[in-house]
Amino acid sequence: MTTKAQIPARAGGKAKAQERAARPKSGRLAALRRLVADLRSEWRKITWPDRETTRKLTLLVIGLATVLGLILGAVDALFVRLWHLLGGL
Structure with missing residues (x-):
């Protein structure tokens, strides 16, 4: 059985921290x-x-964004109408 007095202290850990601070x-x-x-x-x-x-x-870029927005808006409107036609399952 070992006691705390027999286990060597870790002096290296403190020294490295001081080195880093002093660097x-x-x-x-x-x-x-x-x-x-x-x-x-x-x-x-x-x-x-x-x-x-x-x-x-x-x-x-502005033209393509506008065209893409119109296409996506039309598809969205189509799906909304389809949803209402089917009774909103």
Whole structure:
């Protein structure tokens, strides 16, 4: 049978926590600076569409959304009428 006095204490756990607390945060700052530099680099690589292309694609999206909305609305109205015809089972 072992007693608490015979079991060695875990001194390593406290030491590691103190190391983490005392560790400088310059690694995080350097990583943040690197992230910002990478973002700027990637931002410069973007090729933005011209005004005419943007206008055409925007109108296309609005048109398709309108047509799809009308189709879904018609299907919904059809199902509502069908539901009422069948007596709302």
